[in-house]
Amino acid sequence: MFESIVLLCIQRFKGERTVSGIFNMLTGKRSSQTMQDAKAYQLDHLFGIFPELDRRRLDTLIDEMSHSGEIVLNEQSFPQITETSREPSTQTFPYFKGMTWHEVVPAFIARLNLLVQASSNKEAGIQSYVAIVDNPEAQLWVKKVFATFQNKLARLNQSLYEELEKLLSAHDPVQAELFTHRLTGGGWIGLTLDQLKEKFRMSKEDVLLGLRHTYYYLFQRAKMDQDAYPVLHLCTRGLQASHLVTASAGKTYQLIAHGLSLEEIVTIRRLKKSTIQDHIVEAALVTPDFDVSPFLTADQVVEINQKAIDLNTQRLKHIHQDLGGVYDYFEIRLALAHGRSTHIERKPLP
Amino acid sequence: MSTQLASALKKYFGFDQFREGQEDVIRDVMDGNDVLGILPTGTGKSLCYQLPARLLQGTTIVVSPLISLMVDQVKQLKASGYKSVTALNSFMDIKEKKQVIQNLDRYDLVYVSPEMLQNERLQEDFRRMTVPLFVIDEAHCISQWGHEFRTDYLKLHRIIDSIGSPPVLALSATATPEVQGDIMEKLNRPGMIRHIHPMDKQNISLSVEEVQSPEEKTDRIVNILSHIHAPTMIYFSSRQWAEKVSFVLREKLSHRTAFYHGGMEQTDRMLVQQQFMSGQLDVICCTSAFGMGVDKKDIRLVIHFHLPAQTESFIQEIGRAGRDGKPSASLVLFTKKDHYLPQMLIQSELPEREQLDLVLGYLKRQEGQELLEDASIMEQLQLSESQWNFIKYQAEERGVLNHGKVQPFPMDFESRLHALLRERWTYKQGKLTEMLTWIHHTGCRREALYQSFQDHIRPPYVPCCDACGFSVNHLTFQESQETPAAESWKERLQMIFHQGPPHA
Numbered sequence: 095m096f097e098s099i100v101l102l103c104i105q106r107f108k109g110e111r112t113v114s115g116i117f118n119m120l121t122g123k124r125s126s127q128t129m130q131d132a133k134a135y136q137l138d139h140l141f142g143i144f145p146e147l148d149r150r151r152l153d154t155l156i157d158e159m160s161h162s163g164e165i166v167l168n169e170q171s172f173p174q175i176t177e178t179s180r181e182p183s184t185q186t187f188p189y190f191k192g193m194t195w196h197e198v199v200p201a202f203i204a205r206l207n208l209l210v211q212a213s214s215n216k217e218a219g220i221q222s223y224v225a226i227v228d229n230p231e232a233q234l235w236v237k238k239v240f241a242t243f244q245n246k247l248a249r250l251n252q253s254l255y256e257e258l259e260k261l262l263s264a265h266d267p268v269q270a271e272l273f274t275h276r277l278t279g280g281g282w283i284g285l286t287l288d289q290l291k292e293k294f295r296m297s298k299e300d301v302l303l304g305l306r307h308t309y310y311y312l313f314q315r316a317k318m319d320q321d322a323y324p325v326l327h328l329c330t331r332g333l334q335a336s337h338l339v340t341a342s343a344g345k346t347y348q349l350i351a352h353g354l355s356l357e358e359i360v361t362i363r364r365l366k367k368s369t370i371q372d373h374i375v376e377a378a379l380v381t382p383d384f385d386v387s388p389f390l391t392a393d394q395v396v397e398i399n400q401k402a403i404d405l406n407t408q409r410l411k412h413i414h415q416d417l418g419g420v421y422d423y424f425e426i427r428l429a430l431a432h433g434r435s436t437h438i439e440r441k442p443l444p
Numbered sequence: 445m446s447t448q449l450a451s452a453l454k455k456y457f458g459f460d461q462f463r464e465g466q467e468d469v470i471r472d473v474m475d476g477n478d479v480l481g482i483l484p485t486g487t488g489k490s491l492c493y494q495l496p497a498r499l500l501q502g503t504t505i506v507v508s509p510l511i512s513l514m515v516d517q518v519k520q521l522k523a524s525g526y527k528s529v530t531a532l533n534s535f536m537d538i539k540e541k542k543q544v545i546q547n548l549d550r551y552d553l554v555y556v557s558p559e560m561l562q563n564e565r566l567q568e569d570f571r572r573m574t575v576p577l578f579v580i581d582e583a584h585c586i587s588q589w590g591h592e593f594r595t596d597y598l599k600l601h602r603i604i605d606s607i608g609s610p611p612v613l614a615l616s617a618t619a620t621p622e623v624q625g626d627i628m629e630k631l632n633r634p635g636m637i638r639h640i641h642p643m644d645k646q647n648i649s650l651s652v653e654e655v656q657s658p659e660e661k662t663d664r665i666v667n668i669l670s671h672i673h674a675p676t677m678i679y680f681s682s683r684q685w686a687e688k689v690s691f692v693l694r695e696k697l698s699h700r701t702a703f704y705h706g707g708m709e710q711t712d713r714m715l716v717q718q719q720f721m722s723g724q725l726d727v728i729c730c731t732s733a734f735g736m737g738v739d740k741k742d743i744r745l746v747i748h749f750h751l752p753a754q755t756e757s758f759i760q761e762i763g764r765a766g767r768d769g770k771p772s773a774s775l776v777l778f779t780k781k782d783h784y785l786p787q788m789l790i791q792s793e794l795p796e797r798e799q800l801d802l803v804l805g806y807l808k809r810q811e812g813q814e815l816l817e818d819a820s821i822m823e824q825l826q827l828s829e830s831q832w833n834f835i836k837y838q839a840e841e842r843g844v845l846n847h848g849k850v851q852p853f854p855m856d857f858e859s860r861l862h863a864l865l866r867e868r869w870t871y872k873q874g875k876l877t878e879m880l881t882w883i884h885h886t887g888c889r890r891e892a893l894y895q896s897f898q899d900h901i902r903p904p905y906v907p908c909c910d911a912c913g914f915s916v917n918h919l920t921f922q923e924s925q926e927t928p929a930a931e932s933w934k935e936r937l938q939m940i941f942h943q944g945p946p947h948a
């Protein structure tokens with residue numbers, strides 16, 4: 095799965111981004127560059143799905159893939175797919191939706207693991223045990239659930255079991271194995287990453303991603319369908335989708351909304367002009383009704399976006415040159431960002 | 445009185461009787477005396493303050509060096525129904541910490557790490573509370589002759605005085621008479637009542653075997669374990685070796701084996717520990733990071749693949765075996781070259797002369813200025829944490845570091861520091877030599893091992909040692925029960941939720 099994911103990143107990046115770009119995407123770096131890339135190259139579902147990724151493992155994989163001819167490193171040594179590259183098999187991870195959920199999935203994981211342990215231990219009559227999750231918020235949450243369902247804990251346990259059984263039956267079988275063997279409860283202690291790796295003869299990365307993907311799957315199914323999965327749905331309560339803007343960009347956005355000009359904001363915030371421009375692009379990305387009129391007309395936005403489509407690139411330099419240098423890089427980025435968040439009609443490629 | 449204590453023991457902890465030494469210590473503590481308790485590992489030192497904490501008016505404070513240990517104990521206490529207990533440490537998140545601190549006086553028992561205790565605000569809080577007892581667990585850390593010297597511990601006596609000099613209980617499992625004296629001196633409590641209990645484990649057979657190479661050690665372990673099935677710990681001083689040997693054992697034996705060391709991810713560490721505790725693992729290949737606070741009763745065999753740097757650590761580590769009192773054994777495997785590794789450990793603990801000169805030069809150049817954070821200094825000067833702690837503590841003691849600012853050196857500062865360093869090196873080397881001497885000892889190992897801790901060695905209930913005719917080849921433990929493994933995810937899910945076997 096790790097290989098397919100990296101291959102997908104390389105494919106979508108079209109040789110226009112470095113290995114660091116891939117690393118930042120998967121680990122979810124909160125920089126405007128990475129967030130813009132996520133949208134621009136349609137990798138937002140992979141944003142932040144692999145926070146524990148080891149940079150050296152990524153480098154090694156890229157090396158291996160380029161040695162085997164799977165990919166090439168282009169003149170700037172950016173990875174790029176070749177004629178003979180496999181099509182990355184994306185069907186093993188259809189549920190990743192990193193940009194939207196990566197911030198709350200860890201809380202879901204902590205709650206679910208702890209609830210399974212507490213509930214199944216209770217069922218088995220095990221009273222004294224070490225909590226598998228150290229996170230105080232999750233512990234508090236489980237305490238509350240237990241207090242609320244005091245007399246119905248046996249039913250909660252049964253339902254939790256049935257919900258998991260049902261969802262896992264419809265899931266990738268290997269991932270279901272990973273998930274259940276990682277769980278602790280009822281006197282059974284979960285396996286470590288190394289043990290999972292060995293038992294299922296998988297790489298550490300595939301173990302981690304397989305687990306993570308299963309949590310994304312459970313989370314979204316449960317979030318959507320409270321009736322079918324009442325207990326799992328409980329674990330998703332209060333965990334909201336994120337609208338990613340860095341705090342600093344948020345402030346800039348406020349000032350723009352108040353009608354201040356770029357130069358004024360530079361003075362007030364005492365930041366570099368380029369930084370403020372980053373903020374504006376970032377805000378435009380995630381705000382569908384963002385008003386670009388202080389910077390560009392609607393026609394200009396369309397012109398720039400059309401050029402990107404025609405050239406099939408997100409490379410600012412190419413777009414800049416092909417438009418005869420009329421627009422600066424900021425204007426191009428802003429137009430692309432705005433175009434994306436408003437889904438400007440794109441002509442299909444020839 | 446004693447029946448009262450016994451019924452409190454029953455009431456709060458559910459135990460029918462005190463273990464050796466507990467009652468004497470508790471009685472003296474309840475009477476308001478300063479007490480030094482040296483009780484063997486696993487005999488229940490914690491109870492010596494947990495019970496008084498329940499009975500005494502006010503909040504008992506416990507200083508403990510290992511955060512994980514503290515947290516474990518609090519979890520266990522809470523799980524057993526003792527709610528008014530908490531642990532303060534720097535890993536807590538701010539909200540939680542604040543909440544605990546605001547309600548400190550509601551707790552009977554507060555565990556605190558030595559670093560946290562340096563916090564003046566916290567001291568202020570303690571000053572306002574009723575503190576009937578101040579406990580120092582693993583008290584040997586206060587002695588620079590102890591095997592785990594911690595500079596933070598040296599400041600304890602001042603803190604104790606500043607919060608109104610409550611009675612002090614100092615506890616340790618391994619402290620030579622020399623270290624005992626040092627503990628009392630550093631705490632400035634010469635009148636402490638001592639309860640020193642014998643270290644020697646009457647249910648553990650001791651043995652040492654020499655081999656030619658590390659590979660041969662591994663072969664020997666495979667050979668021994670092929671006719672022993674019982675909970676076993678194998679100690680290493682290197683993470684790589686712990687991993688490597690665990691792979692070999694998994695390959696060659698049917699035993700369920702895992703490794704454990706400080707470099708592992710937190711959750712995985714806990715999982716391995718829990719698997720071992722719950723009988724889902726037979727053999728654990730670990731560094732000394734494992735063990736502290738591990739209270740598994742039925743460990744039958746402790747093997748040392750590498751030597752610890754001193755007998756105190758060794759005694760503590762073999763003390764993990766046989767906590768249920770049943771026959772158990774210790775085996776040390778060594779090669780002629782094995783003194784290198786502990787030698788290197790000592791080197792990473794103490795600065796070398798050249799390093800010390802480097803640091804002194806650096807401090808001189810910083811005179812009058814604020815010192816950088818510890819981490820940056822350690823990085824800049826390439827020092828390990830304990831190397832820097834050694835120097836920093838001395839600098840603070842001599843006023844060279846005052847509120848983070850570097851002051852002019854007193855005249856003899858440098859020469860005294862060099863002398864002290866030489867002394868420490870000699871001491872550590874002496875400790876290592878003692879360990880090595882024991883390895884090469886040809887007489888009774890039991891007598892040689894415990895002679896510096898106690899006058900009289902008790903006769904063991906089990907075969908004594910290799911010099912007295914014991915060999916691990918005689919062992920015939922067959923205790924591990926195979927726990928069934930799940931065939932599929934469905935079965936595993938059912939096992940967890942107790943839905944019964946799939947085809948039932």
Ligand SMILES: Nc1ncnc2c1ncn2[C@@H]1O[C@H](COP(=O)(O)OP(=O)(O)OP(=O)(O)O)[C@@H](O)[C@H]1O
Pocket residue numbers: 459460461462463466483484485486487488489490491617736737738739
């Ligand atoms: N009187 C008693 N009767 C039965 N069990 C006891 C008694 N006192 C303590 N125990 C149990 O003994 C075990 C070991 O206790 P504890 O961890 O306090 O040992 P320790 O002396 O601090 O060991 P270490 O040197 O490893 O820190 C615990 O499980 C505790 O519950």
Ligand SMILES: [Mg+2]
Pocket residue numbers: 489490581
């Ligand atoms: Mg203890």
Ligand SMILES: [Zn+2]
Pocket residue numbers: 887888889890891908909910911912
């Ligand atoms: Zn003997």
